[in-house]
Amino acid sequence: MKVEDLEIKWLGHAGFFIKNGLNIYIDPYNISEKAAEEKADLILITHSHYDHCSVEDLNKIVQEGTKIICTADCHSKIARFDVPVKIQPIEQDQEVDLGTIKVSAVPAYNIDKPFHSRDSKWIGLLIKINQTLIYHAGDTDKIPEMQKLTGFQSKNFIALLPIGGRFTMDAEEAAEAAELIKPTLAIPMHYGGIIGTKQDAEEFVELCKEKGVEARILGKE
Numbered sequence: 381m382k383v384e385d386l387e388i389k390w391l392g393h394a395g396f397f398i399k400n401g402l403n404i405y406i407d408p409y410n411i412s413e414k415a416a417e418e419k420a421d422l423i424l425i426t427h428s429h430y431d432h433c434s435v436e437d438l439n440k441i442v443q444e445g446t447k448i449i450c451t452a453d454c455h456s457k458i459a460r461f462d463v464p465v466k467i468q469p470i471e472q473d474q475e476v477d478l479g480t481i482k483v484s485a486v487p488a489y490n491i492d493k494p495f496h497s498r499d500s501k502w503i504g505l506l507i508k509i510n511q512t513l514i515y516h517a518g519d520t521d522k523i524p525e526m527q528k529l530t531g532f533q534s535k536n537f538i539a540l541l542p543i544g545g546r547f548t549m550d551a552e553e554a555a556e557a558a559e560l561i562k563p564t565l566a567i568p569m570h571y572g573g574i575i576g577t578k579q580d581a582e583e584f585v586e587l588c589k590e591k592g593v594e595a596r597i598l599g600k601e
Contacts, residue, residue, distance in 0.1 A: 391405075392601075393410065395408045405422070423446060426504060438458055442465050487520075488517060515538065522549055522554075526561050536565070538566075541558060542571075566594070567598055
């Protein structure tokens with residue numbers, strides 16, 4: 381998918397590839413060899429669960445000088461690679477300014493599920509590239525902190541929202557979150573592998589349409 385001069389690809393589950401001069405990966409997991417052909421300049425990881433912080437997949441895409449921004453609990457899992465990389469921990473409410481790209485960490489947690497506790501301090505991501513703001517929600521329910529995302533003044537505000545249920549929001553809750561934060565485009569994720577189906581994604585798109593939010597399913601790369 382093209383947004384201005386930005387390319388966004390869904391790699392399956394919660395994984396995405398963003399290209400705009402730099403190759404940026406978010407939570408790569410079980411990605412194909414074809415998807416891993418473009419080596420990473422920047423990797424962003426929301427938390428340490430195996431389906432988001434996958435050493436096997438990171439090894440497919442790192443190159444000398446790759447910068448990895450991740451939560452502190454990921455650090456020990458990914459401390460050693462065959463090539464030298466740069467690892468920078470990030471916490472909730474912190475921002476990393478990379479010049480043309482700004483990365484901010486926002487809360488992500490379950491309200492009534494045990495899988496992603498608020499005390500874990502795991503994150504979603506706000507990635508600002510030129511006139512585009514991308515919100516990767518991480519593994520989360522619809523949480524009060526999402527209210528702060530409402531009304532972001534950005535030409536393109538793209539929300540990547542988990543819809544698989546059980547561990548995260550389901551399609552209905554994710555559509556409610558989309559209605560709350562009002563992105564210019566919502567894209568479903570965290571389905572099609574471990575949990576959730578394409579039917580869940582289709583339900584999410586329909587519910588968003590009913591709420592006046594544009595949503596789109598991306599094909600897996």
